[in-house]
Amino acid sequence: MELSDYIRVLRKSWLIIVAAALVGVAAAAAYSLTRTPIYSSESQVFVSTQGAGTIGELQQGNTFSQARVTTYTNLATTPLVLQPVIDELGLDLTPAELANQVSASNAVNTTIISIAAKDADPALAAEIANAVSTSLTTTVEQIETPAGTDVSPVRLTSVTEAQPGLSPVSPNVPMNLVLGGLIGLALGIGIAVLREVLDTRVRTQRDVASVTDRPLIGAIPFDPRAKDRALIVHDDPLSPRSEAFRALRTNLQFLDMDGGHSFVITSSLPSEGKSTTALNLALALADAGKNVALLDADLRKPKVAEYLGIEGGAGLTDVLIGRAKVEDVMQGWGDRSLYVLPSGRIPPNPSELLGSQHMQTLLADLERAFDIVICDAPPLLPVTDAAILAKQTSGAIVIVSTGRTTTHQLSSAIDALDTVGARVAGLVMTMTPTKGPDSYGYGYGYGYGYVQEPLPRARGRKARRAEAEAAAEAARLATAAPRVQPAQLRARPEAPFAQASAEPTSVE
Structure with missing residues (x-):
């Protein structure tokens, strides 16, 4: 890192x-x-030697005192010194226990010994420190008194009496x-x-690059109202999210797919935004003047017809089993050059239908008739439908949900496509945060000339009625759009990706 x-x-x-x-x-x-608050009190004793008053003798005495003061310091916490203290103060302690409450120290190059005692009772702490000083003085004089004499050459004199502490030290x-x-x-x-x-979840471009070297061709910002505005390019074309889909459209047009222009939109797992990405990408391409065919190839949980508000009872399944012709079930949507082929009824064998020769023929005919073909396919890891379908198209666009898809899941999805020999056209990150450390950076370019609308508050009856009427009118216009006619389907507009074939092949 x-x-x-x-x-x-x-x-x-x-x-x-x-x-x-x-x-x-x-x-x-x-x-x-x-x-429990602990108080500390400290007393000090001065170590000196008795002798003549000549300078030489005083020097020798001082050197002797400094040499012995360390020994006296260590002597202060021995039973020989502490037992008399226990007896004098009537403490219910052993010498070893009292030694834990008493400490003695000596400053360098001095003959002063500092004796500190700690106790929960500040007065008792002072009494212990003074008693230890007295006991140490007596003990040293006894030890240092030569045999046959009554006077010790070493004298310990109390220079500081311990006083009860005013504030606890612990x-x-x-x-x-x-x-x-x-x-x-x-x-x-x-x-x-x-x-x-x-954390193995994919959050940044670097996480994607650590899994695959396929290009990242788009990043769609998170929208808290995405469920209410699934067709954001249609509902709010000036929003940052709509601009992100237009950026994805631009990047897609510059991909080198060896002349092909059919793409499968898939993901590792469900609920990563593949269907909404397919829909809005198709809308963005249609807005750019492209003739777009959108296929709902998710024959297990189709969503395209529901999102677009069109009839989805007949569609791709009926075409593949020969029950209907493509020009009869393919529907135009809105005032754009967008034609939608719903999934139709859910079949018992989706993988076999999508991998059939009829599907290959249908894709080939649609590629000749339209500038670009977008297929919304199931996720890669639960089922094999998307991998089978991707093999028959120009490439797969893998959707990666930011903060949800793990690197292992993404790697497994890429491997599933590689196993069948399908080409990965690129990856698109969805639900990318617009703020915070993992933000993709929309605030610079996408905010130009756009004012973010605040989240709606409680609306009045008239506003709700107007919105309902507008939504009903939009749905009526969408569903009333004419179906694509055979002549329209066979018209071969010039595509920017590949030159149309000289002779079209009928879908029938």
């Missing part, structure tokens, strides 16, 4: 990181509140809160990075 990837991860998972930091602070606060609430926040922050960042590493 590069630095930009880590920044993107932090932007994506900032809520997790902040929540982890807050949890760390809360845990530290809870820990601090449940701890728990250190501010420090605990800071440490808790830092630990929570580190855990949050770790969770975010781990989540990103383990």
